[in-house]
Amino acid sequence: MPVLPKIAEYADELTAIRRDFHQHPEIGFEEVRTSGIVAEKLKGWGIEVHTGLARTGVVGVLKGKGEGSKTVGLRADMDALPMDEQTNLPYASKNPGRFHGCGHDSHTTMLLGAARYLAETRDFSGTAVFIFQPAEEGLGGARTMLKDGLFDKFPCDEIYGMHNNPLAEPNKVGVKPGAAMAGASFFDITINGVGSHGAMPHHSKDPIVIASALVQSLQSIVSRNVPAVDTAVLSVTQVHSGSAYNVVPDKAVISGTIRYFKDEVMELIHHRVRSLCNGMAQAYEISIDVDLRNIFDVLMNDPALSEAYLDAAREIVGAENVEETREVATGSEDFADMLKVVPGAYCTLGHKGTVPVHNPGFILDDDMLPVGSSIMARIVEKRLAS
Incomplete structure (x- = not known):
């Protein structure tokens, strides 16, 4: 199965959303504009919306057609880095000292794409929870959402996250079971x-x-x-x-x-x-x-759910583009804090580019957006199958 057809139909809209986020980056706990757009779009698609967790966090709740009791969470981070952009893109940052140099604008957009698709199809039994987290870049956004009762208010049986990777081949999906990030x-x-x-x-x-x-x-x-x-x-x-x-x-x-x-x-x-x-x-x-x-915290991927994530990705990008990686990453990711509470997995998705993240010249490839959205949507459909 390639990119999900419905998502392919609005790929251009995903690019427009992502570039708008890119032009208006906001750092941790200041994502007022970003979270406002996220909440507005979720509501427009008929998704139950909750705001205010960790100040600027947004949570969407969507029930499928079936009556299942299981809940799957999808998480994306929304914050930019406190640095200047040096890409000369026509949609470069308009906010001095603020730059989506890590690709969180794509993470937010891909989760929105998955949420829209699932809201339009609802071809699953149970509940999907869409978690839009602020302040991932060292400011404790995940811990603040947990402190504010994220999983008490929105219990999840398992949870999944994703990060763009400009140093991997386009559409390459990798998951490291067990200890994956420092x-x-x-x-x-x-x-x-x-x-x-x-x-x-x-x-x-x-x-x-x-x-x-x-x-x-x-x-x-x-x-x-x-x-x-x-x-x-x-x-x-x-x-x-x-x-x-x-x-x-x-x-x-x-x-x-x-x-x-x-x-x-x-x-x-x-x-x-x-x-x-x-x-x-x-x-x-x-x-x-x-x-x-x-x-x-150390990011720990559940081995069984790592394989489930890879299985969903195979249906989108093909088995040849999916791998269980062995190398750990010395970079860190506060999705680890959520994985300490709820089992799940975190994958990387490759895209075109040669400049690494956190570099003022980093450029994200918008072709990855419908791919990431499709993988996120597919893991919900498979884990909440009737």
């Missing part, structure tokens, strides 16, 4: 030194010297403390200090991220970060404040 923590380390004149550093306790030593020491955690058979990443991505050529500053801030695939590895790294900071503070007779925040 959990993540962010950290901010503030070194409270003593400032001085730049020509008299002996009067200081130089936070830049201490920060330099600490950055080097932090790099030893993965290589010397994490077991060699485990995968982990610790990256210092920001160093901030100083304001003048002739002043030794009194503070320096180091920030970065930790990625892991086991909670015990995360706990080990957190412990070592704090231990190294405590040791540096004692050695240099200063204080160091450590702020470690777990942002994403």
Whole structure:
């Protein structure tokens, strides 16, 4: 089965919707315009709509023709990145410092396409729940929806998500059963030194010297403390200090991220970060404040539901374009938080392009929209078959 015929009929409309979202990107918890459009379209298709979860989240509920009691959830994220776009597209971002550089505009659009198709056909028994989530990019949108009672108000038996992939061949669908994407923590380390004149550093306790030593020491955690058979990443991505050529500053801030695939590895790294900071503070007779925040859980795909997702994808893109992948991704995705509560699976869908996501020159291929919508719709029809 190729792209579902009904979805193919309104492929141009999906492109128009996606490009409109692209022109008007909104970052986490500010997706007021985006969520308003989503709610309006769902209502227009006769879908029961609920708003206000996690401030800007939207949930649609649709019952099929049959009387089944099972519920399947589909989820898409809506937020953009806080960065400038450099694509020169005619529909480029109109909002400075805001860019759909990760493809969430396509995720939202594909879920809308699936929702419209299912509303028009209702060829399933049970209930479909369409979850439009805000603030995926490190701001805790999934956790906030859960805190607001997402699955208490809209119980799901299983749930599915999707992400575009410009580094895969067009229409290639991949799912990694089990641990698929890394959990993540962010950290901010503030070194409270003593400032001085730049020509008299002996009067200081130089936070830049201490920060330099600490950055080097932090790099030893993965290589010397994490077991060699485990995968982990610790990256210092920001160093901030100083304001003048002739002043030794009194503070320096180091920030970065930790990625892991086991909670015990995360706990080990957190412990070592704090231990190294405590040791540096004692050695240099200063204080160091450590702020470690777990942002994403490890994304765990249910093996059986991963195969069900692949089976649905085969009917749309063909068996030759579907694979059970073996490699884990060190990127993170807060759909993992939903998968800790409800079993499900998360797939990637390839599209034309050579520029990776989170790059100012990233361009999404609109040809993927009806494909993704069809896969999402088909998994509902198959899992809620009469």
